[in-house]
Amino acid sequence: KVFDAQRLEAEDISLDKAFMEACSDDLDKIPACKVRGRAGSHKACLQKHRSELSNKCLEGVFRREKDDAEDIRLNLDVLKMCSQEVAGVCKDVRFGEARMLKCLWDESLKPNSGSFSQDCKEKVQAVAAHSVQDYRLDFRIRSLCEKDIDALCAEERARVDQLSIAELLGGEGSSTDSLAGEVLQCLKKNLPKLNSRACQMEVQRVVKIHSVSAKADARLGNACSNDIVLLCDGVKADHVHMCLRNNIGRLSSACKAAELVQGAAEAGSIVMKPLLMNSCRPAIAKFCDKVPPGFAAVIRCLQDHMDDPNFPARCKQEVEQDLEASNHDWRMKFGISHTCQPEVEKLCPADARVGAGAVLDCLHKNVQRIQQTMCKDEILRFAKSGASNIKLAPTVYAKCVDDVHTFCVDVKPGGGRVHNCLLRHRKDISQDCAAAEFQNQAIQAADIRAHPKAMQVCASSIDKLCKDVHMGEGRVWACLEQAKDNPEMAGDCVVVVKQHINLKHTEFNLNPLLSKLCGLDARKLCPNEMIAADAKDFTSDGKVMTCLMGQAVAVTNMAF
Secondary structure, eight states, X not given: OHHHHHHHHHHOGGGOHHHHHHHHHHHHHXXXXXXXXXXXXXXXXXXXXXXXXXXXXXXXXXXXXXXXXXXXXXXXXXXXXXXXXXXXXXXXXXXXXXXXXXXXXHHHHSTTOTTSOHHHHHXXXXXXXXXXXXXXXXXXXXXXXXXXXXXXXXXXXXXXXXXXXXXXXXXXXXXXXXXXXXXXXXHHHTGGXXXXXXXXXXXXXXXHHHHHOGGGOHHHHHHTHHHHHHHOTTOOGGGXXXXXXXXXXXXXXXXXXXXXXXXXXXXXXXXXOHHHHHHTHHHHXXXXXXXXXXXXXXHHHHHHHTXXXXXXXXXXXXXXXXXXXXXXXXXXXXXXXXXXXXXXXXXXXXXXXXXXXXXXXXXXXXXXXXXXXHHHHHHHHHHHHHHHOGGGOHHHHHHHHHHHHXXXXXXXXXXXXXXXXXXXXXXXXXXXXXXXXXXXXXXXXXXXXXXXXXXXXXXXXXXXXXXXXOSSTTHHHXXXXXXXXXXXXXXXXXXXXXXXXXXXXXXXXXXXXXXXXXXXXXXXHOHHHHHHHHTOSXXXXXXXXXXXXXXXXXXXXXXX
């Protein structure tokens, strides 16, 4: 009976006395809303003209939207426009508890959904985006997350609940910016801490909606409005977050904070990156079908396989774009942010205060000093992606962009090609670029896992010939060097190993085993040559090796 009464009011808003008392003057004032049209047309008209409404009517519309959020049958505009989809792709979904809107939104994002009309798609996405402006407008959040809000976001809720709707949404006469979305932002910040699995899933749904439409995130939309105009003008709505992340160092402090909340939440699971997931469904089925979706496992699986033969081109492009955007700040990288906090505090405290990519750069430089295995693995993964595609190494690319345009303009990024080009021109590139490229090569020389080409062509050779050799300190490289004449070694691997030998013989600090064994002797016997080598910018040109060879009788470490 209660639902029947609600449905009658939805069809004829004049039956809702409280609503009519709040909005009758607004209905008369707005010409388009005076004319009685189809069922539910008055409410739909007022929603369309929200910016023109009095504060009193805004309160009435908000209350009505909150009450109607539970069942799409109370939103006659959507129900009529999407009747075919309700009876088709969502025919097995029960009405009530906002289940139908959830189904329609999920289905609207699926590619090649011929059964979904464009009008329904646009309407559903608009309604879903509005529903996540405030936690009270989302039935599933306010009902399934009540205990978690009490435990984690009580202060935010108390602050929001005491505001008028005009203060909340920035209505008529309001002197404040919109404060909507504060509770939802708190839930996103605390996503890993949520106690209720049902609440976690609903907050993930909110993150997905915000991922597709930055404007649906009231806090971010307010904080980033100027940044979006300045930096992302003309960018498609579903790529605004990517644009903001690629410019994270240039964002206002409020916008940066809001974008990091969204980016950190998305990083936890591909489920919260719907555009990436839809683009990569064939790749996931082929390469990652047994990988669970949580803890960024599927995202990492796609990153690990994106250079494999037959990896779908569209998915690879999306994975690279997602990597490039997230590589600008360690907090948007799930594995690093969840495993490297103690190492950041120990090795990079000053960089943590700077933010942006400073922490990633610090961990990258200090990878051999990292003690925690999981953190080191994540930094090597980060290094490997940048070694494959220079655009995925923001610090290196920023220092080398002019040199890339000068010497490697025709070289396609990926497969380590741009880095190889810079190496060929290492005597000509700028000092900043040379130092950044040296650091990139030093990590690969110490741990073969950071060398994408070697891991691609030498995997079988390592398994056959060096499987008992521990990674790090150049040990696997040394094993492969000793086995390079073994007929069991793959031909392509031999080529890569010989290239590595040639490079390490030109730079003392690109030979981790030699520098470890002979470091003291080199500094004693070849001090001037070591000054050049310690610049780590390719300027020593084998002088340390030549000096040590010339004074071999004075070397104290017999391993030399």
